[in-house]
Amino acid sequence: MLDASTRQQVKATAPILKQHGVLLTSHFYQRMFQHNPELKNIFNQGHQHAGQQQQALAMAVAAYAEHIDAPEVLLPVLERVAHKHTSLGIRAEHYPIVGKHLLASIREVLGEEAAPDSLLDAWGAAYQQLAELLINLENSLYQRAATQAGGWSGWRPFRVVNKQVESAEITSFYLQPADGGALPDFQPGQYVSVQRYIPEWGLCQPRQYSLSDAPGKGWLRISVKREEAQGDAPAGKVSGQLHAALAEGDILQVSPPFGDFVLHQDRATPVVLISAGVGQTPLLSMLRHLLESGSQRPIRYLHAARHGQVHAMKQEVGQLAAQHPVLASTVFYECPQDTDQLGQDYQRAGRIDAEAIREHALLADADYYLCGPQAFMQQQRSQLRASGVAATRIHMEVFGSNAMASD
Incomplete structure (x- = not known):
């Protein structure tokens, strides 16, 4: 002291x-x-x-x-x-x-x-x-x-066994240990770091990506958004290289899963998952784990995208909602395009506002998991608090270098 x-x-x-x-x-x-x-x-x-x-x-x-x-x-x-x-x-x-x-x-x-x-x-x-x-x-x-069983320390080589385009911006990579060994049972919501050499900088660079599938499978899945240049912010070096250059069969260095934004599996409360853009990736892990483990906890899944071309995992979530009565999914398009069909591709135009929260998200004693841009999460948190949801029931992921941010 x-x-x-x-x-x-x-x-x-x-x-x-x-x-x-x-x-x-x-x-x-x-x-x-x-x-x-x-x-x-x-x-x-x-x-x-x-x-x-x-x-x-x-x-x-x-x-x-x-x-x-x-x-x-x-x-x-x-x-x-x-x-x-x-x-x-x-x-x-x-x-x-x-x-x-x-x-x-x-x-x-x-x-x-x-x-x-x-x-x-x-x-x-x-x-x-x-x-x-x-x-x-x-x-x-x-x-x-x-x-832990299947665990490791430092970087471990993984092979890309499947590369799947999810939208105009997001691509999923299915990774298996190149050594043929086992995988650990991570907690839904956690992330891994991947490491890539960036020739322009002459450096290896780590980036953290949420695991977007349930644990207990023969692979780890990350779903990566290609970060384009915006204003003074340059295009993402690692995400761009992963999209353009990482192919099936290639080797990627991966860290063990970490992260404290995880599903509370010791509770029987309803679960409300609210995301925007690529923020749905850790929530997808939570969702798939709940459904695949046979949980009967009521689930509300609210996701916001700009329009259909950038809406990733649309078919995946739609199939889950059709197969599992405990899940109700509501998709919001901020700027629907002419090819986007209301009632089929999305349920509501505009953003997830206070009215939408009251209509689709308020369940007694539910736990709320938020992931997306910082401003989006703060807005959803404010709307939930104004609707009477206790702060202890609201859980938020924090991206990038802003790890000192508090809920």
């Missing part, structure tokens, strides 16, 4: 971190990659170029400073971060490197007057406390992943 003086010094920097945090974290990443370029193979360079990683770290550092008196408040968030880290292969030996560059960046950005030795000493102790918390969480996750 940190002493009172150390906690006070760290806590006093929270307003400064909120104001100048992105400047500090941008300097930190530049400094770290300059001195330790090997870490570029672990960190998502697409998020670096877009500024997402810098923003996320700034939020994380400020949140830690604010809660330094009771860091256990952040434990649920730290557990989420630990899952992200283990999926990417971040190990205990990386923490001293990060700490060294973080402390140096505080001095270099804020200056010696605003960041005297006493403050750096306080932040050094605080960082060590945070590092120990995360290392312990991550070691437990690594051990569990490696020792």
